[in-house]
Amino acid sequence: MSAILKFEERKPAAARGLITLENVTKTYDSGENEVQALRGVDCSIAAGEFVSITGPSGSGKSTLMHILGCLDSPSTGQYWLDGEDVATLSARALARIRNQKLGFVFQTFNLLPRATILKNVELPLLYAGTSTDERRERALEALKRVGLDKRAKHRPNELSGGQRQRVAIARALVNNPSLVLADEPTGNLDQKTGSDIIQIFEELSEAGQTIVLVTHDPAIAERTYRRIKIVDGVIVDGDTID
């Protein structure tokens, strides 16, 4: 009975957006002294938003990113993702959430060097247990969205940095995620290429994809529709929709 009540209590909060963080803290226990990376973050992101998270290094933006990406769990507080309470899930359950609801784009691309572009993009579907034919079809579709379907049989080292990041974006999109998380996606690219990549994100956003982009580059943050600034473990600016 109480469990049902609890669920009923939570439901309005969960319904507020795709992502809801309530008083999230994260404390790292590094030997003798505790480090408080997040000191009570409240934040809500609706479906379809294109959000940037900015902040100086050590501000806690990476920690926030990890929690949003279900790579880490909050020490205290609540996190609802797409209606699901993910704050207290097991490692296995978090892996499932990452696989089905999230897409990651990293600064260093993180493609598997020995696999072809196609295999790289197929990888999330492989872990989801999708059939071989469907994997191939959907991976090619995702590659088409970033304009690289013609290079499917190539290996990552045969591509330029910008192309590699586009493959990574295709990989992030292949499982139709609720949220795409990009961690400094232009950090390893020159300005022109970086700008092209952001343009892809803009196009995805136009098509309704929810995107959270972590960056320290103000010029890039400018191009998102909503900017969240984090300093010293708390959000200081931008927790409102423009």
Place this chain on the structure above:
Amino acid sequence: MILFESIIDGIRDIKDHFGRTMLQLLGVILGAGSIVATFSLSVTGKGQAMEYYRISGGIQKIYIDDKPTGKVTQNAKALASKGLTYHDVVALRRDAKEIDLVSPVSNQSMLIRYRTVEHERSIMGISPAYSPMNDFHAARGRFISDNDVASAARVVVLGSERAAEFFGSEDPLGKTITMNGSGYEVVGVMEEKYFSFDKKHNNMRWMNRQIYIPITTLVTRKGEALEQGKISFMHVRMRDIKRADQAVDETKHILQREHGVEDFEVFSRVANLKRNEQNNKMYDMTFMICGLISLIVGGIVVMNIQLASFNERVREVGTRKAIGATPAQIFVQFLTESILVSVFGGFLGLFVGQAFCAGMGLLLRATPQMSPDTAVKALIFAAGTGLVFGMYPAIRASRLNAIEALRTE
């Protein structure tokens, strides 16, 4: 699905790091190779021994020979004993219940002549039981018969080489040859006996060089009374292999009773086989342990390199985890790779084992053959090595923290 992809991935890994993989696999290759060689040698040896036994009359054969007692003081009966005589043959035929065939052999060298061909040759005086006892039959004409023995007939049966030696292309049947001055009618020519351990030399050739006459003829023509006739050795055949010990005991008992002294030896092929089996087991164990030790050493190397390559692949593991691989899936992937690499090593080990076999073939004049059974065993052992020693790296990979892994440069 994951398994299949992991296998593909493992194959790619072997291809991309061929040199490293080979180094990694050296222990497994040699281990599997020595297991293959051991089993092949053992199986082939046993098989050949059994085949030799089969072709020379089966394992029911018991060999009985004279043995000097070495005792200075002997009782009257012992002093009177002449060793094995025709009398023992009669006694065994009459009294032994575990024995169904008694085949005495008496040897003598004789000067043999047919027309211009003359040679000093060894003659065997035998009874008709010799033929079934040794599974050795006349190819043409007939073997020595009961009638021949009963009447001490002057008939002779030639081994195939002897027939060729004295008669060339001529038909020996019905011809008379002279042996120590007396004429003997050739009534039969034996089949050609062949068995080879090394596919080169006929280990049964000595049988093709025999000349047989009735034992009674040989004994009586030496001027001995038949009953006292000296026997060089004899074979007896047990009725039932399961009662081998009883057959040997009974034979010994009867001979002891007749001789009053143990001046004979009894060798049972069954007992011999059992003894050999014991020895073989020891050899097998020794070689197996050597093979297993090199597999273990190989396994440790596999684990080491797996751990080293794992450090190279920390980022990859982090990425896989970030996009949704569960710890179990990572575990399966790494373990599959170890097993696959080890099985690949085991597969190469089969060839190395074959090379060992060929090498031993040169030394032993008998080339051990690898049976499919042996190959499967070696591969299973190799896979086991991969499984056991891949476990730790796989567990480490599966427990890796994704965030830290992604942070690693």
